[in-house]
Amino acid sequence: MGPIALAFGLLHLHRAGNLNSGARELGFVLGAQTLAMLCVIPFGGVLADKYGRIFMIGAADIIGGAALVVQAFYFHTGHVPIAALFICNCVFGLMWGIFWPAFSGVLPSILPEELLQQGNSINQFISNGSLIIGTAVGGWLIAAFGSTLALAIDASTFVIAGCLVIGLRRLTPPREQTGASMFADLREGWHVFLSFRWIVATVAGFSFFVLVWAATDSVLGPLIALKYFHGPKSWAFVMSSEAVGLLVGSLVGMRIKVKYPMRFLTIITFVFPLYVFTLAKPERLWIIAAAAFVTGVMLDLWGSMWSTAMQREVPREALSRVSAWDGLGSLLLRPVGLAIAAPLASLMGLTRVLELFSVASALIVLGVLAMPSVWRMQLTESSQESSTIL
Numbered sequence: 439m440g441p442i443a444l445a446f447g448l449l450h451l452h453r454a455g456n457l458n459s460g461a462r463e464l465g466f467v468l469g470a471q472t473l474a475m476l477c478v479i480p481f482g483g484v485l486a487d488k489y490g491r492i493f494m495i496g497a498a499d500i501i502g503g504a505a506l507v508v509q510a511f512y513f514h515t516g517h518v519p520i521a522a523l524f525i526c527n528c529v530f531g532l533m534w535g536i537f538w539p540a541f542s543g544v545l546p547s548i549l550p551e552e553l554l555q556q557g558n559s560i561n562q563f564i565s566n567g568s569l570i571i572g573t574a575v576g577g578w579l580i581a582a583f584g585s586t587l588a589l590a591i592d593a594s595t596f597v598i599a600g601c602l603v604i605g606l607r608r609l610t611p612p613r614e615q616t617g618a619s620m621f622a623d624l625r626e627g628w629h630v631f632l633s634f635r636w637i638v639a640t641v642a643g644f645s646f647f648v649l650v651w652a653a654t655d656s657v658l659g660p661l662i663a664l665k666y667f668h669g670p671k672s673w674a675f676v677m678s679s680e681a682v683g684l685l686v687g688s689l690v691g692m693r694i695k696v697k698y699p700m701r702f703l704t705i706i707t708f709v710f711p712l713y714v715f716t717l718a719k720p721e722r723l724w725i726i727a728a729a730a731f732v733t734g735v736m737l738d739l740w741g742s743m744w745s746t747a748m749q750r751e752v753p754r755e756a757l758s759r760v761s762a763w764d765g766l767g768s769l770l771l772r773p774v775g776l777a778i779a780a781p782l783a784s785l786m787g788l789t790r791v792l793e794l795f796s797v798a799s800a801l802i803v804l805g806v807l808a809m810p811s812v813w814r815m816q817l818t819e820s821s822q823e824s825s826t827i828l
Contacts (some may be wrong), residue, residue, distance in 0.1 A: 546757060556692050637748070
């Protein structure tokens, strides 16, 4: 519910005045959240490896949820200072930077290697089912009651989840203390990250991909929905279609095994430029939703297969730190996408900027696919036992 509620909450506050001003404010707030996450994520990987991954997940959820409760309160009052939004989303971003690398290392700690991809897919299946419900219900709540209720429910789920999860902290105990400083652990994780060229090449290329994705899904898409369709209901329908695609991708991910996972994943990423292009005209809402559905399938396969490849190939003791550098690189340009989306739309028009983003994202995918380390990467022989090779 949260992303849709925040987007339309801000856009509706400015609808009586300048809609582009609301879009710029939305981009600024979301960009600040991501910047805060990027500042802490390398240290989040160190903290997760050092003090216990599940403990850090629970703590991050509780603190981040508390910040979102404050944000919901300001929307309830009807007076939403940009400074308050900035602080609340920065706190949430800091906690996100701890959560991401901590979460990436949990499943390898509790599952055998041959079940990792199924475990990742099952985890995403449950999460995506909740995402479908949250997106659909969120769109209805916002249309019926405004954004405040959806924001409050969203905030409370983080607090509740944190309290539940932190009780499982014994499943991932803290690493044995080595006496190394945090910066020494950080450097060690960086060197392990650099040693895997396929990880470096993919992360570098998809930094630009995420720039386009963030601008499209978080800023330009809601603007298209307000200008050409029925606002939050229409965008909730598109996001729900993407969420259903994520769910289907989870089911596919439970079964599919490929010999060259990075080659396969990069090729199927070409569906995303098509999705952006359907928004540019825009096409009929059901065509946009169908493209969002296929994009959701692609994104979920990326999630399960990328996580599995990392978990199988990267040493377990350094996994959270390597995942932290992965997150830092992948999301490095997300704030840029959020910041430039509204100004570019004002300067060029929504159609032209979305056409530009469609072509740019296709070229990015081609560039990543041309990298030999990405094209040739395959799972080690021990990781392919009892699998169907495609």
